[in-house]
Amino acid sequence: MAEADLLDLDLDGLTALVAELGQPTFRARQVWRQIWQRGTLDPQEMSDLPRALREQLAERIAPPPAATATQTSEDGSTTKALLPLADGEMVETVLIRHDPHAQAGSRVSPTARRTVCLSTQAGCAMGCTFCATGAQGFRRQLSVGEVLVQALLARSWARAEGGELTHVVFMGMGEPLANYEVVSAALERLSDADGFGLSPRRITVSTVGLPAQMRCLADDHPQVNLAVSLHAAEASLRRELVPVPPATPAEIVAAAREHSERTGRRVTFEYVLLAGVNDSRAQARALADRIAGIRCQVNLIPFNPSADVVGRRPSRRATLGFQQALVERGVAANVRVEKGRDIAAACGQLRGDRVRRDG
Numbered sequence: 520m521a522e523a524d525l526l527d528l529d530l531d532g533l534t535a536l537v538a539e540l541g542q543p544t545f546r547a548r549q550v551w552r553q554i555w556q557r558g559t560l561d562p563q564e565m566s567d568l569p570r571a572l573r574e575q576l577a578e579r580i581a582p583p584p585a586a587t588a589t590q591t592s593e594d595g596s597t598t599k600a601l602l603p604l605a606d607g608e609m610v611e612t613v614l615i616r617h618d619p620h621a622q623a624g625s626r627v628s629p630t631a632r633r634t635v636c637l638s639t640q641a642g643c644a645m646g647c648t649f650c651a652t653g654a655q656g657f658r659r660q661l662s663v664g665e666v667l668v669q670a671l672l673a674r675s676w677a678r679a680e681g682g683e684l685t686h687v688v689f690m691g692m693g694e695p696l697a698n699y700e701v702v703s704a705a706l707e708r709l710s711d712a713d714g715f716g717l718s719p720r721r722i723t724v725s726t727v728g729l730p731a732q733m734r735c736l737a738d739d740h741p742q743v744n745l746a747v748s749l750h751a752a753e754a755s756l757r758r759e760l761v762p763v764p765p766a767t768p769a770e771i772v773a774a775a776r777e778h779s780e781r782t783g784r785r786v787t788f789e790y791v792l793l794a795g796v797n798d799s800r801a802q803a804r805a806l807a808d809r810i811a812g813i814r815c816q817v818n819l820i821p822f823n824p825s826a827d828v829v830g831r832r833p834s835r836r837a838t839l840g841f842q843q844a845l846v847e848r849g850v851a852a853n854v855r856v857e858k859g860r861d862i863a864a865a866c867g868q869l870r871g872d873r874v875r876r877d878g
């Protein structure tokens with residue numbers, strides 16, 4: 520086996536590697552727990568392994584990417600890191616702390632909810648007009664190791680604060696369901712009781728609306744939550760805002776309805792509010808009619824300005840009016856509490872970039 524990326528290996532792959540190194544296969548599970556339970560990524564630090572195996576692994580394993588340019592928002596709620604990948608691509612990952620009892624200026628408590636927002640692609644092909652990632656276009660898929668190293672990194676920050684990573688959302692750079700096999704493998708790994716150990720009910724996959732993959736997700740991971748970024752109830756406006764995926768709002772909502780009925784889980788519809796584009800009360804009523812009867816909630820996200828994207832943030836009045844119109848039609852609707860805008864870590868602001876390498 521050539522030099523492997525340790526984080527890309529599943530337990531069978533790790534067992535094969537350990538056997539190839541002439542070690543008893545039970546060692547594979549020890550390595551697995553070191554990585555996914557303890558977050559030990561350097562084989563030399565896996566203290567329960569014999570020294571010979573640690574050295575063999577260190578020689579055969581590519582080191583995982585290390586975060587650079589870490590920034591934390593002024594209020595301490597949000598930390599963003601840039602991860603340079605082996606080929607020079609860069610992706611961003613974000614840890615968001617929700618601490619309902621925090622006082623201004625106080626430390627985030629160990630019991631706060633901590634959510635990591637994972638990127639799944641370098642760039643994105645979906646072309647959403649209000650999104651900094653979409654403005655870059657698609658560059659490549661991330662591997663399962665490149666997705667999961669972000670979760671390990673965020674968990675290490677959480678643990679350094681005396682807390683724990685409590686939730687994972689696939690809402691960073693890229694369209695997760697356009698990298699389905701990798702996301703599916705990452706979901707397995709995250710919810711492995713002998714590994715990362717997170718309940719699938721604390722994991723959410725967000726999609727711009729790929730009906731076939733939404734159905735696969737319901738089959739393969741029925742306990743994982745689904746969030747659907749709709750942004751418009753009407754087909755022509757939706758095509759303007761999210762130009763690439765071919766499915767219409769009717770088809771996307773039908774797949775979301777099916778997901779909720781098959782899994783028994785509540786779907787979240789995400790709706791970025793753009794001033795003068797999709798923020799009228801009439802559009803709110805059309806949205807309520809479109810999703811009527813689905814067990815769901817709507818998250819309203821006032822547009823976050825960013826370089827390379829056009830759009831205006833709606834007024835507070837328009838935002839609350841839109842929410843009110845939904846509530847009047849019996850739809851549960853929240854305005855997302857925004858975190859990390861000052862470090863460009865809020866929804867739609869993630870950019871990453873490509874490092875240029877000479878030679």
Ligand code: SF4
Binds near residue numbers: 643
């Ligand atoms: S909003 Fe999501 S799906 Fe749309 S371009 Fe940005 S990253 Fe891609």
